[in-house]
Amino acid sequence: MAGVAMTTGSGMDSFHILYADVSMRIETGAGVDTVNIASTSASAYLYVDLGEGRNYLIVGQDYGLSYVQGTVESRAEGGSNIVYIDDRATSLASTYTLNGDIFQRDGSAPIFLADADTILFWAGQGNGNVLGSAGNTLDVLDLRQAGSESRSL
Numbered sequence: 323m324a325g326v327a328m329t330t331g332s333g334m335d336s337f338h339i340l341y342a343d344v345s346m347r348i349e350t351g352a353g354v355d356t357v358n359i360a361s362t363s364a365s366a367y368l369y370v371d372l373g374e375g376r377n378y379l380i381v382g383q384d385y386g387l388s389y390v391q392g393t394v395e396s397r398a399e400g401g402s403n404i405v406y407i408d409d410r411a412t413s414l415a416s417t418y419t420l421n422g423d424i425f426q427r428d429g430s431a432p433i434f435l436a437d438a439d440t441i442l443f444w445a446g447q448g449n450g451n452v453l454g455s456a457g458n459t460l461d462v463l464d465l466r467q468a469g470s471e472s473r474s475l
């Protein structure tokens with residue numbers, strides 16, 4: 323994988339990825355780490371391993387999932403991740419699918435959520451001024467593949 327590789331240590335590390343246009347591999351090691359992903363290009367494959375501890379993975383909080391166009395693969399080797407998927411910046415109705423540990427919004431890249439302990443999800447908020455922004459659809463296809471004990475949606 324060409325691109326950026328970063329490894330950090332046992333402290334509480336925080337990454338805010340505003341725009342990834344090359345592939346990245348980020349490993350944050352032990353400690354309660356936070357990785358916040360705002361925007362990725364289609365040619366960028368983003369691999370994040372938040373390591374030991376109960377970590378926080380945030381996707382889409384800045385601009386919504388429309389700007390997440392490159393695949394995101396996440397895990398927490400030896401730990402777990404609390405995952406926030408936030409598409410509130412999107413005003414049109416969307417279809418979201420959770421299939422095992424793969425989350426995807428139509429028109430956005432898949433987000434792989436290995437070692438997710440909890441998933442908190444916000445769909446688009448809609449816009450009363452835009453026609454056709456009625457409801458969102460969330461399809462949960464299969465949670466049995468997920469390697470976690472409980473899930474919150």
Ligand SMILES: [Ca+2]
Binds near residue numbers: 331
């Ligand atoms: Ca760390």
Ligand SMILES: [Ca+2]
Binds near residue numbers: 351352354374376377
């Ligand atoms: Ca960690």
